Amino acid sequence: MRSPKDFFRPLAVGAPAPVREVPFRPSRMIHFFDPGNEKMAAKIPAIAPTVDVLLGNLEDAVAADRKEAARSGLVNIAKTTDFGDTQLWTRVNSLDSPWALDDLITLVTEIGDKLDVIMVPKVEGAEDIHYVDRLLAQLEAKARIERPILVHAILETATGVANVEEIAGASPRMQGISLGPADLAASRRMKTTRVGGGHPGYLVREDPNPESAAGEARATFQQDLWHYTIARMVDACAAHGILPYYGPFGDIRDTVACEDQFRNAFLLGCVGAWSLHPVQIEIAKRVFSPAPADVAWARKVIAAMGDGTGAVMIDGKMQDDATYKQCQVVAQLADALAARDPELADAYAAAEKE
Numbered sequence: 001m002r003s004p005k006d007f008f009r010p011l012a013v014g015a016p017a018p019v020r021e022v023p024f025r026p027s028r029m030i031h032f033f034d035p036g037n038e039k040m041a042a043k044i045p046a047i048a049p050t051v052d053v054l055l056g057n058l059e060d061a062v063a064a065d066r067k068e069a070a071r072s073g074l075v076n077i078a079k080t081t082d083f084g085d086t087q088l089w090t091r092v093n094s095l096d097s098p099w100a101l102d103d104l105i106t107l108v109t110e111i112g113d114k115l116d117v118i119m120v121p122k123v124e125g126a127e128d129i130h131y132v133d134r135l136l137a138q139l140e141a142k143a144r145i146e147r148p149i150l151v152h153a154i155l156e157t158a159t160g161v162a163n164v165e166e167i168a169g170a171s172p173r174m175q176g177i178s179l180g181p182a183d184l185a186a187s188r189r190m191k192t193t194r195v196g197g198g199h200p201g202y203l204v205r206e207d208p209n210p211e212s213a214a215g216e217a218r219a220t221f222q223q224d225l226w227h228y229t230i231a232r233m234v235d236a237c238a239a240h241g242i243l244p245y246y247g248p249f250g251d252i253r254d255t256v257a258c259e260d261q262f263r264n265a266f267l268l269g270c271v272g273a274w275s276l277h278p279v280q281i282e283i284a285k286r287v288f289s290p291a292p293a294d295v296a297w298a299r300k301v302i303a304a305m306g307d308g309t310g311a312v313m314i315d316g317k318m319q320d321d322a323t324y325k326q327c328q329v330v331a332q333l334a335d336a337l338a339a340r341d342p343e344l345a346d347a348y349a350a351a352e353k354e
C-alpha cells in the first residue's frame, strides 16, 4: 500500500497533479448515447445544451461487432462538437474485456483534453482503480494532458458492493460511483429481469385483523429493492468526498416509476442519475434540482439561525445546528445548479419572494 504522503503524487513522470478535491459540477443527468449509432450521434449537438453530462457509451448496449465504430465515433464527435460547459464522459469496456485497453489508449491520446470523466464498469475492488489510475497517468503524460481525467466506478457486482468503501477511496481521481442495478441483480442471483426499479413481489403485507372475517384483503406495500445498496454507496461516497448517482431505469415508457426511483435516490443523497432516452432528461432535471419551495425554506432557516448555533422555532418546527447544516446542503446545491440553469435561478428567486 502506498504511504498516505504519496497519495497525491502523480503516478507517471509528466502526468498532471491529481485533484485534492472533486470539483462539484452539476451532473443531474448523465445522458448515454451510442457514438457509433449515426442517428443518435446526429442528435448530440442539439442535446448537449440540455444536459449536464453527455456520455459516449462503449460498453454494454453496444454490440461486439460495433465496438470499434463506437470508439472511433466518440473520437470524431469529441473533436467536432462544441459542448459548451456540458461535461463529456465515456464508459469504457470492462477491464477483463478485449476492448478496454484500446479504449483507454485511443481515447486518452486522441481526445483526453476533452474528456472530463471515464466511467469504469464492473469495478470489484481498489485494484481495478489502481490499474486504471496508473495507466491514465502514463497516457496523460504521453498526450501532454494538463488536467487529470477523473474516474467513476459502476457498482454492479456483489464483490464491488462488499468493497465499496475501498473503491471510493482508492485514488484522488475517484469522482463518483453509480449504482448498476442490472448487472448487480445478475451477480447477486436476484430473480428479477429488469434494469432498476421495483418489483411487485418484493413487498410487506399488513397484519391480519383479528376482528375481521377470515380471507379479508390485507394491504400490501411494495418495498425498494435498491435501498440497501444506494444507502451504502451514498455513505461510502460521502465518507470519501466523492459523488453518488443512481444509474439506469430501463422501463423507458414508465416515466412515473422512473421519477419515483430517481427521487428516492435524490432524497437519500444522490446527485444525479443516467438518462438512457431523451424522455428521461427532463425527469432527472426536475428530480435532482431541489424544489423552489424547499430552497426558499432552507434560506429562511439559514437567515434565522445566524451562526447556526442554538435553537429557534420557525413555523412550529424546531431548528438547530443539524437542520441548519441540512439547509446549507440544499441551498448550496441550489446555488450551484442556478449558476448553470437560468430558468432554475428565476424559479428560486421567485419562490424566495413569496
Ligand SMILES: CC(=O)SCCNC(=O)CCNC(=O)[C@H](O)C(C)(C)COP(=O)(O)OP(=O)(O)OC[C@H]1O[C@@H](n2cnc3c(N)ncnc32)[C@H](O)[C@@H]1OP(=O)(O)O
Residues within 6 Å of the ligand: 031, 032, 033, 034, 039, 040, 043, 047, 057, 060, 061, 182, 183, 195, 248, 252, 275, 276, 277, 278
Ligand atoms: C444496464 C446498462 O448498462 S444501461 C446503459 C446502456 N444502455 C444504453 O446506453 C441505452 C441507450 N438508449 C438506447 O439505446 C435507446 O434509447 C433505446 C434502444 C433504449 C430505445 O431506442 P429507440 O427504440 O430508437 O427509441 P425511440 O424510437 O423512442 O427513439 C426516438 C428517437 O430518439 C433517439 N434516441 C433514443 N435514445 C437516444 C439517446 N440515448 N440519445 C440520443 N437520441 C436517442 C432515437 O434514435 C430516435 O431518433 P429518430 O426519431 O430520429 O428515429
Ligand SMILES: CC(=O)C(=O)O
Residues within 6 Å of the ligand: 060, 121, 154, 156, 179, 180, 181, 182, 183, 184, 195, 247, 248
Ligand atoms: C448500469 C449498469 O451497467 C447495470 O445496471 O448493469
Ligand SMILES: [Mg+2]
Residues within 6 Å of the ligand: 060, 121, 156, 180, 182, 183
Ligand atoms: Mg452493467
